[in-house]
Amino acid sequence: MFKKGKLLQALHVTRARLWKCKLHFPGRFAGRKGLGAGKACMPAGLRPPSLLMMADWAQSLLGIKGLLLDVSGVLYDSGGEEGGGVPIPGSIEAVKKIKASGLKLRFCTNETQATREKFVEKLQRLGFDIVVNEVTAPAPAACRILKERQLRPHLLVHDDVLPEFEGIDKSSPNCVVVGDAADNFSYKNLNDAFRVLIGLENPVLLSLGKGRYYKETDGLKLDVGVYMKALEYACDIQAEVVGKPAKMFFQSALTEMGIEPHQAIMIGDDIVHDVGGAQQCGMKALQVRTGKYSIVHPDKTKGDTKENAVRSPCLLSFSFCFGLRNNKQVLTEGCFPITADVYQWVVIIISILITIVTPGP
Amino acid sequence: MATRRALKAVLVDLSGTLHVEDTAVPGAQEALKRLRSAPVAIRFVTNTTKECKQDLLQTLKKLEFDIQEDEIFTSLTAARNLIEQKQVRPLLLVEDNALVDFAGIDTNNPNAVVIGLAPDHFNYEMMNKAFRLILYGAPLIAIHKARYYKRKDGLALGPGPFVTGLEYATDVKATVVGKPERRFFLEALRGTNCVPEEAVMIGDDCRDDVEGAQNAGMLGILVKTGKYRKADEAKINPPPYLICESFPQAVDHILQHLL
Numbered sequence: 001m002f003k004k005g006k007l008l009q010a011l012h013v014t015r016a017r018l019w020k021c022k023l024h025f026p027g028r029f030a031g032r033k034g035l036g037a038g039k040a041c042m043p044a045g046l047r048p049p050s051l052l053m054m055a056d057w058a059q060s061l062l063g064i065k066g067l068l069l070d071v072s073g074v075l076y077d078s079g080g081e082e083g084g085g086v087p088i089p090g091s092i093e094a095v096k097k098i099k100a101s102g103l104k105l106r107f108c109t110n111e112t113q114a115t116r117e118k119f120v121e122k123l124q125r126l127g128f129d130i131v132v133n134e135v136t137a138p139a140p141a142a143c144r145i146l147k148e149r150q151l152r153p154h155l156l157v158h159d160d161v162l163p164e165f166e167g168i169d170k171s172s173p174n175c176v177v178v179g180d181a182a183d184n185f186s187y188k189n190l191n192d193a194f195r196v197l198i199g200l201e202n203p204v205l206l207s208l209g210k211g212r213y214y215k216e217t218d219g220l221k222l223d224v225g226v227y228m229k230a231l232e233y234a235c236d237i238q239a240e241v242v243g244k245p246a247k248m249f250f251q252s253a254l255t256e257m258g259i260e261p262h263q264a265i266m267i268g269d270d271i272v273h274d275v276g277g278a279q280q281c282g283m284k285a286l287q288v289r290t291g292k293y294s295i296v297h298p299d300k301t302k303g304d305t306k307e308n309a310v311r312s313p314c315l316l317s318f319s320f321c322f323g324l325r326n327n328k329q330v331l332t333e334g335c336f337p338i339t340a341d342v343y344q345w346v347v348i349i350i351s352i353l354i355t356i357v358t359p360g361p
Numbered sequence: 362m363a364t365r366r367a368l369k370a371v372l373v374d375l376s377g378t379l380h381v382e383d384t385a386v387p388g389a390q391e392a393l394k395r396l397r398s399a400p401v402a403i404r405f406v407t408n409t410t411k412e413c414k415q416d417l418l419q420t421l422k423k424l425e426f427d428i429q430e431d432e433i434f435t436s437l438t439a440a441r442n443l444i445e446q447k448q449v450r451p452l453l454l455v456e457d458n459a460l461v462d463f464a465g466i467d468t469n470n471p472n473a474v475v476i477g478l479a480p481d482h483f484n485y486e487m488m489n490k491a492f493r494l495i496l497y498g499a500p501l502i503a504i505h506k507a508r509y510y511k512r513k514d515g516l517a518l519g520p521g522p523f524v525t526g527l528e529y530a531t532d533v534k535a536t537v538v539g540k541p542e543r544r545f546f547l548e549a550l551r552g553t554n555c556v557p558e559e560a561v562m563i564g565d566d567c568r569d570d571v572e573g574a575q576n577a578g579m580l581g582i583l584v585k586t587g588k589y590r591k592a593d594e595a596k597i598n599p600p601p602y603l604i605c606e607s608f609p610q611a612v613d614h615i616l617q618h619l620l
Contacts, residue, residue, distance in 0.1 A: 185488070187480040191518050194509065198516055212530045213492065222485070222492050222530055229529040230522035234508045236596075 010355040011055060018351060058352050060284070065259045066104030067349070068250075068278070069095075070268035071119075072111060073291020074342050076126055078216050084122065086217060088290050090343025092127045099129060101350045104257045107135045108250070108266065110209035110243045110273065112179035112224065113158040116140065136253040138208035138243035139164035142177055145242060151204060153177040154196040156189055156227070175204035178231065178239075180211075180224040190227060197235045205231055209243035211273060215292045244270075245277025254283075267345055269293050290341045365580075368401060368619045369555035372546070372574065374564035375407040375417065375433075377587020378608055382513050385424040386586050392609035393426060399620055402553040405433045406546070406562070408505040408539040408569060410477030410520065413437065413461035434549040436504045436539025437462040440475055442548075443502060443538050449473035451502070452494060454482045476527070476535075477504040478520050488523070495531045505539030507569055511588040540566070541573020561602075561619065563611045567593040571601045580619075582611045 072078050075091040098105045107130060111119055116139075120132045139161050146153055152169045155162070157179035165177075176193045197203040211223035228239045243249050254264060261282030268274020269291030278285040287293065373379065379389045396403060405428060409417060414433055421428050437459055444451055450467045453460065455477035474491045495501050507519035524535050539545055550560060557578030564570020564581075565588050571581030580602040583594055594601055605611040 183485050185485040187483040187518070190483075190522075191480075194518050194522075195515060198509070213496075220489075220493060220496065222489055222526070226488075226492075226526035226530045230518075230526040233525040234518055234522040236508075 007058060007355070008055065011058065011352075014351045014355045018348065058356050061349060061352050062356060063263055064103070064265060064284075064349070064353065065263040066106065066257050066265075067098055067346075068106050068108040068253055068257075068264055068266045068283070069098075069342065070244075070266070070270070070274045070291075071107050071109040071123070072214055073269035073293070074267060074288055075107075075123070075128060077291065078214070085126065087126045087128070088341060090341055092129075094343040094346040095129055097346055097350055101353070103350070103353075104259060105134065106253050106257050108244065108253050108268075109135065109137050110180075110211060110224075112138055112161050112208040112243075113182060114160045115163050118160060136249070136256060138249070139179065141249060141252060142206055142208060142242045143168060145206065146175075146177075151175040151206075153206070154193055155179075156184065156193040157181050157208070158184060174200060175206060176231070177206045177208065178224060178228055179208035181227070182221070185222075185227055190230065194231060194234050197231060197237065203235055203237050205235075205237055205239040207239040207241050207243075209273070210239070210241045210245070211270065213292065220292070244268075244273040245280065247277070247281045250278055250281040250283065254281075265349065267342055286340075286345050288341050288345065366556075366559045368561060368615065369559040370402040370404065370550060370553045370561075371396060371615060372404050372406050372549060372560060372562040372579070373608075374540075374562075374566070374570050375405055375421070376409050377511055377565035377589075378563060378570075378584055379405075379421070379426060380424055381511055381587055383420065383424070385426070386607050386609075388607070388609040390425050390427075392612040393428075395616060396612045397427070399616060401615075401620075402555065403432060404549050404553065406435075406540065406549045407433065408436045408507055408566075410436055410459055410479075410504045410539075411456045412458050415461065416458055435462075436545065437477070439538040439545055439548060440477070440502060440504050441466070443536070444473070444475065447473070447500070449500065451475040452491060452499075453477075454479045454487065454491060455504070456481065471499065473500050473502060474527075475502045475504065476520050476524050478507075478510075480517075483523055488527070492527055492530050495527060495533050501527060501531070501533050501535040503535040503537045503539075505569065506535070506537050507540075507566065509588065511565075516588065540564075540569040541576065543573070543577045546574055546577040546579065561615060563608060565589050567596050567601070572597040575599065575602070582614070584608055584611055 069075065074088070076085045076087045078085040116132050116135050116137050120130055120135060123130050143165060146168055152171060152173050152175070154173035154176045155165060155170065156176060158181050161179060173196050176197050178193065181189070197205060205228070207228040208224060210225035210228055212225050213220045213223050232239055254261060264283045266274055266278035266283050266285040267288060268285070269288050271287060275285040275287050379386055407417065414430060414435060417433060418428065418430055441463060444466060450469060450471050451473045452471035453463060453468060453475050455475065456479050459477060471494060474494050503520060503524040506521035506524050508521045509516045509519050528535055546557065550557065561580040561582060562570055562574030563584060565584050565586055567583055571583045575581040582603045582605060583601040584605050584607050586607045594604055603614060605614065
């Protein structure tokens, strides 16, 4: 595909270009330690990447055919006065760049506060180039499971996602589906769901995601996982998760894209559900520092070790870049002093991919 | 395990054991009288968090139970003790009736979260408020962690599920003050002048009453009234010392075999 000399030459150009748009390369040489450290001309943490490091990345990105993007916290922050949300700077441009690059793109969301149609409409209003069949969301996946297993759900979900469950038999329920019901999470509604479950011989609880919380413009909000845990505890049962980080969910997104796990990168703001889940599925994953990452003090955002998503909780406080070697996360040294958002990751990925494909000049 | 000694104290759960809401368990009043004729101290220990002691007492008097205020030890008392000891200003998620037991506690600009049974407060907005406080460092105090309790209209969620949810959201472990905490049982025995090995606990909650008491060194008797559901006893190991149909049978056993 390319010769080593040509590649290095091309990477040199790419590096200069990234440096010029103030996108210094995340890597071990961006930090305090390593070869780049101590050079007088650059302020600490602001150094161009080594070509070696970039070559390493180029090697890892070889064969990448598609990107999966989390939506809330990566492309936009939800909530606000009108509930419309606010795009994260550069994210609209990032989606455009991905589409122009020819990479396959899929939006992989645990959003269950709206039907996919409404969700996409909202994103289009915010300026995103997105259509309904590019979105993988838990509610349609849950409907497939309900039909396959002949389950009749009692729904504890947001009013706006109810249309997704039209045509599903909900008479004399034999399972509970819990989604991000937000204001519908009243004592009474949770109690109703509890009574259905405790009355069943084989209680089945499907949870649309298992997030702890998410960020809206007016602050952090409890997510579906909290209420899933509440019902699990009340009934002594284990929920089945539909949505991230479930392996099946990522796999169905990949099937829809027509690519294999090793050909895809997931970009998200949640270390457990986006990064960990994608890695469990055999994909590569990157974390952004926008969304829920940005608001919580890093040492509060612990990984769920049960799911083996991160090796140790303290990893996160340093992590900005999960290296892509051997498909394992590699913690690169040093702190990345600026926010890594989706735009920066996309520019970095695409710049290097272009370099690989067209090793000019 | 410490050797058993002669029985000196009987701890009795209230809701679900002596009564279910405003209906007494059949024969419970007479059974309590029989128990009073024996040379044992009696304490009523309850995780009921909806009502203050006065309300509890009134309910019990209406049902013609012969019970004194100073014989009742509740998880609210235990919570108040802990709040005073830690010198925090709590956000109190308890029913309005229970607030009486927290009279005089400073709740302005809260820096701690106290969770009892508060169906009216367990809405999304209030849960978010509690969540944010805990996330930014406020300790989480649970009056107890019962999964559910029995109401006239069926089973209803207790505080446990909500505490567990907040623990999951924040990665913080709650400090539990009520049953089944060992410390709660020991505090309840204070003033009876006896050790756990000289006490027996009667209750309808296999984990909170029986397992908790047995962990503290007491005997545990499970009654099949209140929230009891088939095969509950299989949930704990070691199993209950004894399983009885209801409170009167438990009293009969004590009078015949433990004295």
